[in-house]
Amino acid sequence: MARVVVVTSGKGGVGKTTSTAALGAALAQAGEHVVVVDFDVGLRNLDLVMGAERRVVFDLINVVQGDAKLHQALIRDKRIETLSLLPASQTRDKDALKPEGVAKVIAELREKFDWVICDSPAGIERGATLAMRHADIAVVVTNPEVSSVRDSDRIIGLLDSKTERAERGERIDKHLLLARYDAVRATRGEMLKVEDVLEILSIPLLGIIPESEDVLRASNLGVPVTLNSPASAPTRAYLDAARRLRGETVVMTFPSQKRSLISRLLGRKAIA
Amino acid sequence: MNLFSFFRRRRSAPVARERLQVLLSHERGNGGDSELLAVLRDEILRVISAHLTIDDDKVQVKLERGQAVSLLEIDIEVPGRLDQQIRKRRRPTGPPLLPAPST
Numbered sequence: 001m002a003r004v005v006v007v008t009s010g011k012g013g014v015g016k017t018t019s020t021a022a023l024g025a026a027l028a029q030a031g032e033h034v035v036v037v038d039f040d041v042g043l044r045n046l047d048l049v050m051g052a053e054r055r056v057v058f059d060l061i062n063v064v065q066g067d068a069k070l071h072q073a074l075i076r077d078k079r080i081e082t083l084s085l086l087p088a089s090q091t092r093d094k095d096a097l098k099p100e101g102v103a104k105v106i107a108e109l110r111e112k113f114d115w116v117i118c119d120s121p122a123g124i125e126r127g128a129t130l131a132m133r134h135a136d137i138a139v140v141v142t143n144p145e146v147s148s149v150r151d152s153d154r155i156i157g158l159l160d161s162k163t164e165r166a167e168r169g170e171r172i173d174k175h176l177l178l179a180r181y182d183a184v185r186a187t188r189g190e191m192l193k194v195e196d197v198l199e200i201l202s203i204p205l206l207g208i209i210p211e212s213e214d215v216l217r218a219s220n221l222g223v224p225v226t227l228n229s230p231a232s233a234p235t236r237a238y239l240d241a242a243r244r245l246r247g248e249t250v251v252m253t254f255p256s257q258k259r260s261l262i263s264r265l266l267g268r269k270a271i272a
Numbered sequence: 273m274n275l276f277s278f279f280r281r282r283r284s285a286p287v288a289r290e291r292l293q294v295l296l297s298h299e300r301g302n303g304g305d306s307e308l309l310a311v312l313r314d315e316i317l318r319v320i321s322a323h324l325t326i327d328d329d330k331v332q333v334k335l336e337r338g339q340a341v342s343l344l345e346i347d348i349e350v351p352g353r354l355d356q357q358i359r360k361r362r363r364p365t366g367p368p369l370l371p372a373p374s375t
Binding site: 048051053054055056057058062067068069071072090216217219220221222 | 284285287288291294295298299309310328329331332333334335336337338
Protein backbone atom coordinates (compact mmCIF):
# COMPACT_ATOMS: atom_id res chain seq x y z
CA MET A 1 0.00 0.00 0.00
CA ALA A 2 1.29 3.44 -0.92
CA ARG A 3 2.36 5.78 1.82
CA VAL A 4 2.09 9.55 1.59
CA VAL A 5 4.81 11.44 3.45
CA VAL A 6 4.91 15.18 4.05
CA VAL A 7 8.27 16.82 4.68
CA THR A 8 7.44 19.93 6.65
CA SER A 9 8.90 22.37 9.19
CA GLY A 10 7.10 25.70 9.43
CA LYS A 11 10.37 27.58 9.22
CA GLY A 12 12.12 28.12 5.90
CA GLY A 13 15.69 27.18 5.08
CA VAL A 14 15.93 24.27 7.50
CA GLY A 15 16.44 21.63 4.79
CA LYS A 16 13.01 20.43 3.68
CA THR A 17 13.78 20.35 -0.03
CA THR A 18 17.22 18.79 0.44
CA SER A 19 15.70 16.18 2.73
CA THR A 20 12.84 15.46 0.34
CA ALA A 21 15.33 14.84 -2.48
CA ALA A 22 17.65 12.77 -0.29
CA LEU A 23 14.93 10.62 1.31
CA GLY A 24 13.21 10.16 -2.03
CA ALA A 25 16.47 9.07 -3.65
CA ALA A 26 17.35 6.80 -0.71
CA LEU A 27 13.98 5.00 -0.88
CA ALA A 28 14.22 4.70 -4.67
CA GLN A 29 17.78 3.35 -4.39
CA ALA A 30 16.29 0.62 -2.21
CA GLY A 31 14.04 -0.33 -5.13
CA GLU A 32 10.86 1.45 -4.05
CA HIS A 33 8.80 3.41 -6.56
CA VAL A 34 8.95 6.98 -5.36
CA VAL A 35 7.53 10.30 -6.48
CA VAL A 36 8.63 13.56 -4.90
CA VAL A 37 6.03 16.33 -5.19
CA ASP A 38 6.86 20.02 -4.89
CA PHE A 39 4.05 21.97 -3.17
CA ASP A 40 5.88 25.30 -3.12
CA VAL A 41 3.71 27.06 -5.71
CA GLY A 42 5.37 30.18 -7.07
CA LEU A 43 8.77 29.31 -5.60
CA ARG A 44 9.58 25.82 -6.80
CA ASN A 45 13.05 24.52 -6.06
CA LEU A 46 12.83 20.77 -5.79
CA ASP A 47 13.40 20.56 -9.58
CA LEU A 48 16.67 22.48 -9.14
CA VAL A 49 17.90 20.36 -6.24
CA MET A 50 17.05 17.22 -8.24
CA GLY A 51 18.78 18.58 -11.35
CA ALA A 52 15.62 18.41 -13.47
CA GLU A 53 15.03 22.15 -13.86
CA ARG A 54 15.66 22.14 -17.61
CA ARG A 55 13.17 19.36 -18.21
CA VAL A 56 10.05 20.77 -16.55
CA VAL A 57 7.17 20.80 -19.05
CA PHE A 58 3.97 20.65 -17.01
CA ASP A 59 3.45 20.95 -13.28
CA LEU A 60 1.17 20.17 -10.35
CA ILE A 61 -1.21 23.07 -11.15
CA ASN A 62 -1.48 22.00 -14.82
CA VAL A 63 -2.54 18.55 -13.61
CA VAL A 64 -4.91 19.88 -10.92
CA GLN A 65 -6.57 22.15 -13.51
CA GLY A 66 -6.74 19.42 -16.12
CA ASP A 67 -4.41 21.12 -18.64
CA ALA A 68 -2.08 18.13 -18.58
CA LYS A 69 -2.31 14.49 -17.68
CA LEU A 70 -0.42 13.31 -14.63
CA HIS A 71 1.97 11.17 -16.68
CA GLN A 72 2.83 14.17 -18.84
CA ALA A 73 3.87 16.21 -15.82
CA LEU A 74 5.93 13.52 -14.08
CA ILE A 75 9.66 13.77 -14.74
CA ARG A 76 11.53 10.50 -14.53
CA ASP A 77 14.92 10.82 -12.83
CA LYS A 78 17.81 10.11 -15.18
CA ARG A 79 19.92 8.35 -12.52
CA ILE A 80 17.39 6.27 -10.59
CA GLU A 81 14.73 4.63 -12.70
CA THR A 82 12.16 4.29 -9.90
CA LEU A 83 12.32 7.96 -8.90
CA SER A 84 10.00 10.62 -10.36
CA LEU A 85 9.37 14.29 -9.73
CA LEU A 86 6.14 16.26 -9.93
CA PRO A 87 7.22 19.90 -10.06
CA ALA A 88 5.35 22.88 -8.62
CA SER A 89 4.13 25.70 -10.78
CA GLN A 90 5.88 29.07 -10.98
CA THR A 91 2.54 30.89 -11.17
CA ARG A 92 1.92 33.78 -8.82
CA ASP A 93 -1.65 32.67 -8.21
CA LYS A 94 -1.48 30.78 -4.93
CA ASP A 95 -5.18 29.93 -5.10
CA ALA A 96 -4.63 27.88 -8.24
CA LEU A 97 -4.05 24.90 -5.97
CA LYS A 98 -7.54 23.59 -5.17
CA PRO A 99 -8.11 21.09 -2.35
CA GLU A 100 -10.29 18.77 -4.49
CA GLY A 101 -7.72 18.82 -7.30
CA VAL A 102 -4.90 17.98 -4.91
CA ALA A 103 -6.94 15.13 -3.41
CA LYS A 104 -7.45 13.68 -6.89
CA VAL A 105 -3.78 13.94 -7.84
CA ILE A 106 -2.63 12.35 -4.57
CA ALA A 107 -5.12 9.50 -5.04
CA GLU A 108 -3.77 8.92 -8.55
CA LEU A 109 -0.17 9.02 -7.31
CA ARG A 110 -1.01 6.47 -4.59
CA GLU A 111 -1.94 4.03 -7.33
CA LYS A 112 1.26 4.51 -9.31
CA PHE A 113 3.88 4.69 -6.55
CA ASP A 114 4.91 3.06 -3.25
CA TRP A 115 5.91 6.40 -1.75
CA VAL A 116 4.51 9.87 -2.39
CA ILE A 117 6.79 12.42 -0.74
CA CYS A 118 5.36 15.93 -0.52
CA ASP A 119 7.81 18.80 -0.09
CA SER A 120 5.90 21.42 1.89
CA PRO A 121 6.48 25.14 1.48
CA ALA A 122 7.54 27.09 4.58
CA GLY A 123 4.84 28.76 6.62
CA ILE A 124 1.41 27.60 7.70
CA GLU A 125 -0.60 28.92 4.77
CA ARG A 126 -2.57 27.12 2.10
CA GLY A 127 0.42 25.43 0.41
CA ALA A 128 1.69 23.97 3.67
CA THR A 129 -1.72 22.75 4.82
CA LEU A 130 -2.47 21.21 1.42
CA ALA A 131 0.90 19.46 1.40
CA MET A 132 0.18 17.79 4.75
CA ARG A 133 -3.55 17.24 4.10
CA HIS A 134 -3.36 13.65 2.82
CA ALA A 135 -0.22 12.51 4.63
CA ASP A 136 0.06 9.20 6.49
CA ILE A 137 3.51 10.08 7.78
CA ALA A 138 5.05 13.45 8.60
CA VAL A 139 8.78 14.15 8.62
CA VAL A 140 9.28 17.31 10.66
CA VAL A 141 12.62 18.85 9.68
CA THR A 142 14.08 20.86 12.53
CA ASN A 143 17.37 22.65 13.11
CA PRO A 144 18.80 22.73 16.64
CA GLU A 145 17.93 26.37 16.98
CA VAL A 146 15.17 28.10 18.98
CA SER A 147 13.00 29.54 16.20
CA SER A 148 13.07 26.31 14.21
CA VAL A 149 12.03 24.23 17.24
CA ARG A 150 9.21 26.61 18.05
CA ASP A 151 7.89 26.53 14.46
CA SER A 152 8.13 22.73 14.41
CA ASP A 153 5.97 22.64 17.51
CA ARG A 154 3.30 24.69 15.72
CA ILE A 155 3.50 22.39 12.71
CA ILE A 156 3.05 19.34 14.93
CA GLY A 157 -0.11 21.00 16.26
CA LEU A 158 -1.39 21.47 12.70
CA LEU A 159 -0.56 17.87 11.80
CA ASP A 160 -2.70 16.76 14.72
CA SER A 161 -5.66 18.91 13.71
CA LYS A 162 -5.72 19.82 10.01
CA THR A 163 -4.83 16.57 8.28
CA GLU A 164 -7.36 14.14 6.86
CA ARG A 165 -6.20 11.46 9.28
CA ALA A 166 -6.54 13.75 12.29
CA GLU A 167 -10.04 14.73 11.21
CA ARG A 168 -11.01 11.06 10.95
CA GLY A 169 -9.70 10.59 14.47
CA GLU A 170 -6.74 8.54 13.28
CA ARG A 171 -3.13 8.97 14.20
CA ILE A 172 -0.62 10.54 11.88
CA ASP A 173 2.91 9.17 12.24
CA LYS A 174 5.23 12.04 13.09
CA HIS A 175 9.02 11.82 12.96
CA LEU A 176 11.71 14.32 13.77
CA LEU A 177 14.56 14.82 11.32
CA LEU A 178 17.18 16.95 12.99
CA ALA A 179 19.12 18.67 10.20
CA ARG A 180 22.22 20.86 10.08
CA TYR A 181 23.39 19.39 13.35
CA ASP A 182 26.85 20.53 14.39
CA ALA A 183 28.20 18.15 17.01
CA VAL A 184 31.13 20.44 17.80
CA ARG A 185 28.91 23.38 18.64
CA ALA A 186 26.44 21.21 20.55
CA THR A 187 29.30 19.82 22.68
CA ARG A 188 30.46 23.34 23.37
CA GLY A 189 26.95 24.20 24.52
CA GLU A 190 26.46 26.69 21.71
CA MET A 191 23.69 24.73 20.07
CA LEU A 192 20.67 22.80 21.35
CA LYS A 193 21.49 19.14 21.85
CA VAL A 194 19.57 16.24 20.31
CA GLU A 195 18.09 15.37 23.72
CA ASP A 196 16.96 18.97 24.23
CA VAL A 197 15.03 19.06 20.95
CA LEU A 198 13.57 15.59 21.49
CA GLU A 199 12.43 16.46 24.98
CA ILE A 200 10.72 19.66 23.83
CA LEU A 201 9.01 18.26 20.74
CA SER A 202 8.50 14.72 22.06
CA ILE A 203 8.13 12.95 18.73
CA PRO A 204 10.34 10.00 17.71
CA LEU A 205 13.67 10.69 16.06
CA LEU A 206 14.04 9.66 12.42
CA GLY A 207 17.61 10.79 12.00
CA ILE A 208 20.29 13.35 12.67
CA ILE A 209 21.74 14.97 9.57
CA PRO A 210 25.08 16.57 10.31
CA GLU A 211 25.90 19.99 8.93
CA SER A 212 28.07 19.17 5.95
CA GLU A 213 29.59 20.67 2.87
CA ASP A 214 28.50 17.54 0.97
CA VAL A 215 24.91 18.80 1.13
CA LEU A 216 25.78 22.15 -0.45
CA ARG A 217 27.90 20.49 -3.11
CA ALA A 218 25.08 18.11 -4.00
CA SER A 219 22.57 20.92 -4.44
CA ASN A 220 25.09 22.93 -6.51
CA LEU A 221 25.30 19.96 -8.85
CA GLY A 222 21.59 19.11 -8.77
CA VAL A 223 22.13 15.59 -7.47
CA PRO A 224 20.55 14.19 -4.27
CA VAL A 225 23.32 13.94 -1.68
CA THR A 226 22.83 10.18 -1.31
CA LEU A 227 23.89 9.78 -4.94
CA ASN A 228 26.52 12.47 -5.12
CA SER A 229 28.51 11.57 -1.99
CA PRO A 230 27.58 7.95 -1.22
CA ALA A 231 30.12 7.60 1.59
CA SER A 232 29.45 10.88 3.35
CA ALA A 233 28.00 11.33 6.83
CA PRO A 234 24.76 13.01 5.65
CA THR A 235 24.21 10.18 3.15
CA ARG A 236 24.57 7.55 5.88
CA ALA A 237 22.09 9.49 8.00
CA TYR A 238 19.58 9.79 5.15
CA LEU A 239 19.91 6.11 4.16
CA ASP A 240 19.31 5.08 7.78
CA ALA A 241 16.33 7.45 8.01
CA ALA A 242 14.87 5.92 4.83
CA ARG A 243 15.27 2.43 6.32
CA ARG A 244 13.44 3.56 9.45
CA LEU A 245 10.64 4.96 7.28
CA ARG A 246 10.37 1.51 5.70
CA GLY A 247 9.87 0.09 9.17
CA GLU A 248 13.34 -1.28 9.86
CA THR A 249 14.95 -0.85 13.24
CA VAL A 250 18.29 0.84 12.74
CA VAL A 251 20.59 1.92 15.55
CA MET A 252 20.84 5.69 15.68
CA THR A 253 24.26 7.13 14.83
CA PHE A 254 25.06 10.25 16.74
CA PRO A 255 27.41 12.57 14.89
CA SER A 256 30.62 12.98 16.84
CA GLN A 257 33.50 15.31 16.63
CA LYS A 258 36.16 13.89 14.37
CA ARG A 259 38.86 15.80 12.62
CA SER A 260 40.73 14.34 9.70
CA LEU A 261 44.40 15.09 9.18
CA ILE A 262 43.91 17.54 6.35
CA SER A 263 41.15 19.42 8.11
CA ARG A 264 43.38 19.71 11.14
CA LEU A 265 46.09 21.12 8.95
CA LEU A 266 43.64 23.56 7.43
CA GLY A 267 42.09 24.31 10.79
CA ARG A 268 38.66 23.21 9.60
CA LYS A 269 36.11 21.26 11.52
CA ALA A 270 34.69 18.18 9.95
CA ILE A 271 31.89 16.03 11.22
CA ALA A 272 32.20 12.36 10.53
CA MET B 273 38.02 14.30 3.61
CA ASN B 274 41.01 13.51 1.42
CA LEU B 275 43.04 15.55 -1.02
CA PHE B 276 40.88 14.50 -3.94
CA SER B 277 37.68 15.65 -2.35
CA PHE B 278 39.43 18.81 -1.26
CA PHE B 279 40.06 19.77 -4.88
CA ARG B 280 36.76 18.46 -6.15
CA ARG B 281 34.90 20.57 -3.65
CA ARG B 282 35.95 23.71 -5.47
CA ARG B 283 34.30 22.60 -8.67
CA SER B 284 30.63 22.51 -7.73
CA ALA B 285 30.03 26.27 -7.57
CA PRO B 286 30.76 26.92 -11.28
CA VAL B 287 28.26 24.16 -12.13
CA ALA B 288 25.68 25.80 -9.86
CA ARG B 289 26.35 29.15 -11.54
CA GLU B 290 25.91 27.75 -15.03
CA ARG B 291 22.71 25.87 -14.12
CA LEU B 292 21.22 29.01 -12.63
CA GLN B 293 22.18 31.14 -15.64
CA VAL B 294 20.45 28.78 -18.06
CA LEU B 295 17.38 28.39 -15.86
CA LEU B 296 16.94 32.07 -15.12
CA SER B 297 17.44 33.14 -18.74
CA HIS B 298 14.46 30.92 -19.57
CA GLU B 299 12.35 31.94 -16.58
CA ARG B 300 12.88 35.67 -17.03
CA GLY B 301 11.99 35.48 -20.70
CA ASN B 302 8.65 33.89 -20.07
CA GLY B 303 7.34 33.12 -16.64
CA GLY B 304 4.72 30.62 -17.70
CA ASP B 305 6.03 28.62 -20.61
CA SER B 306 3.93 25.65 -19.50
CA GLU B 307 0.96 27.53 -20.95
CA LEU B 308 2.69 27.90 -24.30
CA LEU B 309 3.61 24.23 -24.23
CA ALA B 310 0.02 23.20 -23.50
CA VAL B 311 -1.18 25.30 -26.46
CA LEU B 312 1.53 23.86 -28.71
CA ARG B 313 0.68 20.33 -27.67
CA ASP B 314 -3.04 20.86 -28.24
CA GLU B 315 -2.57 22.42 -31.68
CA ILE B 316 -0.12 19.78 -32.84
CA LEU B 317 -2.50 17.09 -31.63
CA ARG B 318 -5.40 18.71 -33.43
CA VAL B 319 -3.52 18.66 -36.75
CA ILE B 320 -2.41 15.08 -36.29
CA SER B 321 -5.75 13.75 -35.10
CA ALA B 322 -7.34 15.07 -38.31
CA HIS B 323 -5.43 12.25 -40.01
CA LEU B 324 -4.74 9.68 -37.35
CA THR B 325 -6.57 8.13 -34.45
CA ILE B 326 -4.49 8.92 -31.39
CA ASP B 327 -4.97 8.47 -27.70
CA ASP B 328 -4.39 11.58 -25.56
CA ASP B 329 -2.94 9.35 -22.87
CA LYS B 330 -0.21 8.15 -25.24
CA VAL B 331 1.25 11.58 -25.86
CA GLN B 332 4.45 12.59 -24.08
CA VAL B 333 5.85 16.11 -24.27
CA LYS B 334 9.51 16.44 -23.36
CA LEU B 335 11.65 19.52 -23.12
CA GLU B 336 15.35 20.04 -22.52
CA ARG B 337 16.21 23.70 -22.01
CA GLY B 338 19.70 24.65 -23.12
CA GLN B 339 21.87 27.74 -23.23
CA ALA B 340 21.79 28.19 -27.02
CA VAL B 341 19.13 25.71 -28.12
CA SER B 342 16.27 23.90 -26.44
CA LEU B 343 14.90 20.60 -27.56
CA LEU B 344 11.14 20.11 -27.66
CA GLU B 345 10.15 16.51 -28.21
CA ILE B 346 6.59 15.29 -28.67
CA ASP B 347 6.20 11.52 -28.67
CA ILE B 348 2.89 10.27 -30.02
CA GLU B 349 2.13 6.61 -29.86
CA VAL B 350 0.08 5.58 -32.89
CA PRO B 351 -1.76 2.28 -32.62
CA GLY B 352 -1.34 -0.14 -35.53
CA ARG B 353 0.51 0.58 -38.74
CA LEU B 354 0.90 4.22 -39.65
CA ASP B 355 0.28 3.75 -43.40
CA GLN B 356 -2.93 1.80 -42.79
CA GLN B 357 -4.17 4.45 -40.39
CA ILE B 358 -3.51 7.18 -42.91
CA ARG B 359 -5.29 5.39 -45.75
CA LYS B 360 -8.23 4.56 -43.55
CA ARG B 361 -8.72 8.17 -42.58
CA ARG B 362 -8.12 9.68 -45.99
CA ARG B 363 -10.23 7.41 -48.19
CA PRO B 364 -13.57 9.24 -47.95
CA THR B 365 -12.14 12.65 -48.78
CA GLY B 366 -9.38 12.06 -51.30
CA PRO B 367 -6.69 9.81 -52.71
CA PRO B 368 -4.50 7.87 -50.26
CA LEU B 369 -1.58 9.82 -48.88
CA LEU B 370 0.77 6.88 -49.31
CA PRO B 371 0.85 4.46 -52.24
CA ALA B 372 -0.66 1.07 -51.46
CA PRO B 373 1.92 -1.52 -50.38
CA SER B 374 2.99 -3.82 -53.25
CA THR B 375 1.97 -7.03 -51.47
